[in-house]
Structure formats: structure tokens, C-alpha cells
Amino acid sequence: MIQAEMLQYQSIDRELNRIEKELKKNEFFVKSKQYKALHQGCEDNIAKSESKAAELRNQLAAARQNMAEINGVLDEYYKEIEEVEGEDELNYMSKKLNEQLDMLASLEREIKRISHEGEEIVKTLDDINSKLPKIISLYAKCKEEFNKVAESAKPRINELRQKQAALKAKIDPKLLEEYQKVAAVDSKPVFVPLRDGVRCGGCQMEMPKAVVDTQFANKDFIRCEHCGHLIYKEQ
Numbered sequence: 655m656i657q658a659e660m661l662q663y664q665s666i667d668r669e670l671n672r673i674e675k676e677l678k679k680n681e682f683f684v685k686s687k688q689y690k691a692l693h694q695g696c697e698d699n700i701a702k703s704e705s706k707a708a709e710l711r712n713q714l715a716a717a718r719q720n721m722a723e724i725n726g727v728l729d730e731y732y733k734e735i736e737e738v739e740g741e742d743e744l745n746y747m748s749k750k751l752n753e754q755l756d757m758l759a760s761l762e763r764e765i766k767r768i769s770h771e772g773e774e775i776v777k778t779l780d781d782i783n784s785k786l787p788k789i790i791s792l793y794a795k796c797k798e799e800f801n802k803v804a805e806s807a808k809p810r811i812n813e814l815r816q817k818q819a820a821l822k823a824k825i826d827p828k829l830l831e832e833y834q835k836v837a838a839v840d841s842k843p844v845f846v847p848l849r850d851g852v853r854c855g856g857c858q859m860e861m862p863k864a865v866v867d868t869q870f871a872n873k874d875f876i877r878c879e880h881c882g883h884l885i886y887k888e889q
């Protein structure tokens with residue numbers, strides 16, 4: 655037999671768990687979590703877009719710098735070409751010129767790509783910014799509604815906690831410690847009654863009667879080897 659206070663404590667724990675579960679199922683709680691996640695998603699996207707935009711600005715600056723350098727080289731080449739004599743030299747210069755012109759064309763493509771990606775970022779940000787205020791206001795509304803529900807559950811929760819505190823003072827600390835160890839990892843009742851003198855009241859596993867009797871000889875409760883719950887004998 656274990657202390658009646660321990661079992662009362664457990665049943666209050668069960669009720670507190672039920673209240674908490676109900677609160678978590680509340681539609682405003684569920685929605686506020688969804689809006690919060692959406693908001694976070696938007697913020698993440700904004701941050702990602704901004705870092706991408708910074709990267710594009712750097713790429714654009716580098717491309718412009720390269721372009722200026724190529725234009726400088728081209729100016730030189732044009733001047734040199736005017737002074738070229740002979741076909742071989744002209745061919746050579748024309749090859750070098752074409753190389754620079756190819757590089758210029760590829761830079762132009764690069765700048766086009768950067769500008770296209772930049773436009774995409776602007777679109778993304780516009781899209782986020784148009785949705786964000788609504789998400790934020792819906793989140794606030796759901797949170798406010800949920801707070802009202804949570805507030806209305808508070809008196810009952812406080813009452814139960816006070817009862818638990820009073821019971822706790824009467825429960826053997828070692829017993830409570832055993833209870834809390836199991837309760838921390840399992841939401842089902844920790845203490846379960848022995849059924850028919852041989853079965854665990856938690857998982858219904860049957861144990862040899864001799865084993866049960868031996869184990870209970872000097873203990874108030876035994877641990878079910880199958881489900882880990884603490885089995886006690888009902889009076």
C-alpha cells in the first residue's frame with residue numbers, strides 16, 4: 655500500500671496535464687503558433703534576400719570595375735591598331751581585340767543576370783512586405799484570444815497546484831522522487847494498481863505470482879519490468 659496522498663497528488667497531476675493538453679489544442683493557440691512560424695519564415699526570407707542583395711551589389715561593383723578595365727585596354731588596342739603595319743600584326747591585334755570584346759560581352763551577360771536576380775529579390779521582398787502586416791496582426795489577435803482562454807484556466811490551475819503543495823508536505827520525499835523520475839519521461843499514470851494479484855495495471859503484463867509476492871514482501875510498490883510503471887497493491 656502506498657500513501658493515499660501520493661495517489662491524490664498523481665491524480666491532480668493527471669488533471670493538470672489534461673488542462674495543459676486542452677490549452678495546447680485550443681484553436682487560437684494552434685493558430686498563433688502557425689502565424690508565429692509564418693512570421694519567422696518571412697523574417698528569415700528577408701534576411702536571406704538582404705544578404706543575397708549585398709552579394710549582388712558586390713558582384714555588380716566587381717563587374718563594373720572589370721568593364722572599366724576592359725574598356726581601358728580596348729582604348730589602348732584601338733590606338734595601337736591605327737599604327738599597325740602588315741597583315742600578321744593586324745591579325746594578331748584583331749585576335750587580342752576580339753578576346754577583350756568577348757570578355758566584355760560575357761560581363762554584359764553577367765550584369766544582366768545580376769540585375770535579373772536583383773529584380774527577383776525586389777519582388778520577393780515586396781511580396782513578403784505585403785503579407786507581413788496581416789500575419790503580425792493575426793498572430794497578435796490569436797495570441798490575445800488564447801491569453802483570455804489561458805487566463806480563465808488559471809484559477810483552476812492555481813487551486814490544483816495549491817492542493818498539490820499541501821499534499822507534497824505529507825508525502826514521503828523518496829516516494830515522490832520515484833514518482834517524479836517516471837513522470838518526467840512518461841505522461842501516463844506513474845503508479846498503477848496490481849490487477850488480479852499478478853498483472854501490471856499499466857501495461858497489463860502478467861507476472862508469476864511467486865515473483866510478485868516475493869517482491870511485495872518488503873515493499874510498498876514494485877517496478878513493472880515491462881513498462882517501467884510503479885505497481886502498488888490496492889487496499
Ligand SMILES: [Zn+2]
Nearest residue numbers: 854857878881
Ligand atoms: Zn507494466
